[in-house]
Amino acid sequence: MYESANVSDDADRTAFRRAEKNYKLYYEQDSKFSRKKKKLPKPVDLSSVLDFNSISQDFNRTGVLPDGIRVAEADSQVFCIENRPGFYFIPNALSLEEQCKWIKESLTSFPQPPNRTNHNAIYGPVADLYESAKANKVLVQEDTNIWKFFDGEEATAKVKQRSCKSVSASVLLRKLRWSTLGLQFDWSKRNYDVSLPHNNIPDALCQLAKTHAAIAMPSGEEFRPEGAIVNYFGLGDTLGGHLDDMEADWSKPIVSMSLGCKAIFLLGGKSKEDPPHAMYLRSGDVVLMAGEARECFHGVPRIFIDEENADIGALESELSHENGDFIAEYIKTLRININIRQVF
Ligand SMILES: O=C(O)CCC(=O)C(=O)O
Ligand SMILES: [Fe+2]
Numbered sequence: 169m170y171e172s173a174n175v176s177d178d179a180d181r182t183a184f185r186r187a188e189k190n191y192k193l194y195y196e197q198d199s200k201f202s203r204k205k206k207k208l209p210k211p212v213d214l215s216s217v218l219d220f221n222s223i224s225q226d227f228n229r230t231g232v233l234p235d236g237i238r239v240a241e242a243d244s245q246v247f248c249i250e251n252r253p254g255f256y257f258i259p260n261a262l263s264l265e266e267q268c269k270w271i272k273e274s275l276t277s278f279p280q281p282p283n284r285t286n287h288n289a290i291y292g293p294v295a296d297l298y299e300s301a302k303a304n305k306v307l308v309q310e311d312t313n314i315w316k317f318f319d320g321e322e323a324t325a326k327v328k329q330r331s332c333k334s335v336s337a338s339v340l341l342r343k344l345r346w347s348t349l350g351l352q353f354d355w356s357k358r359n360y361d362v363s364l365p366h367n368n369i370p371d372a373l374c375q376l377a378k379t380h381a382a383i384a385m386p387s388g389e390e391f392r393p394e395g396a397i398v399n400y401f402g403l404g405d406t407l408g409g410h411l412d413d414m415e416a417d418w419s420k421p422i423v424s425m426s427l428g429c430k431a432i433f434l435l436g437g438k439s440k441e442d443p444p445h446a447m448y449l450r451s452g453d454v455v456l457m458a459g460e461a462r463e464c465f466h467g468v469p470r471i472f473i474d475e476e477n478a479d480i481g482a483l484e485s486e487l488s489h490e491n492g493d494f495i496a497e498y499i500k501t502l503r504i505n506i507n508i509r510q511v512f
Pocket of ligand 2: 411412
């Protein structure tokens with residue numbers, strides 16, 4: 169599902185594709201810059217990107233909303249888009265403490281087996297990735313399908329002695345692209361594989377998802393979090409336009425939490441020909457997609473990691489205050505999305 173920033177697009181065939189291309193990160197070709205080896209991002213017209221953070225601030229001050237936007241219920245801080253029923257935007261839904269907690273869990277416990285990650289396909293289950301990265305360990309191939317972490321010197325000796333393959337834990341942590349919680353999603357079959365061993369989604373995350381899902385739930389029903397996909401976005405990573413259609417009951421929302429660097433989210437219609445709404449997703453925002461919105465194409469064409477646009481100043485200082493600099497350094501160039509689903 170991910171694309172690198174440099175893959176050339178086949179064609180601008182649909183309105184969704186054109187919007188993706190419009191917001192995607194491209195670099196200036198100018199030789200003046202390339203000689204200096206400093207690649208500059210091409211400027212992008214962001215004037216039509218919806219900013220629910222300022223929409224909510226203006227609304228609280230003046231009681232006025234932009235055309236096409238309304239609140240889900242009187243006095244609520246949950247916003248809807250009139251021509252996208254079933255879509256809900258909750259700006260600033262998570263406190264700084266909650267953001268820090270889920271960023272930390274996303275790097276430490278969520279990638280732990282039996283949860284699967286993108287690294288499984290190459291290395292098998294990788295335990296203690298975060299602790300190993302912090303301790304500067306290196307993953308060394310011991311046998312065909314057996315990889316183990318070693319301290320730097322020991323790893324160097326092994327690699328020299330047996331010329332086996334190796335990769336540092338910090339590189340692997342940087343290259344983490346997804347992990348799955350609860351029922352394990354099988355990306356190759358694009359379906360849930362209930363036969364795979366799994367843990368339940370942590371209680372505190374279930375509770376959070378239930379609380380935020382409530383406004384989008386059919387009346388009298390409670391959301392049941394059964395599976396979650398955690399996406400990790402580095403600079404230039406994008407999530408192409410897609411539908412999440414592997415869950416049985418589309419009347420139940422997908423609860424999608426944003427953490428870390430700011431992104432642009434595209435919410436299209438049921439056809440890729442429908443022009444999408446572009447909106448910012450910041451750390452702490454929660455989005456719900458239920459009912460008709462489950463049939464709408466959506467994706468993430470851009471994340472911002474520059475100081476001016478990433479919007480993570482407060483988060484960074486809270487993180488370094490709580491956990492030292494290790495995670496605070498990671499989040500400077502990272503966006504995490506946790507999307508929680510009721511599967512059955
Ligand atoms: O990263 C996001 O905000 C959206 C993620 C998403 O749509 C998905 O994982 O299906
Ligand atoms: Fe999705």
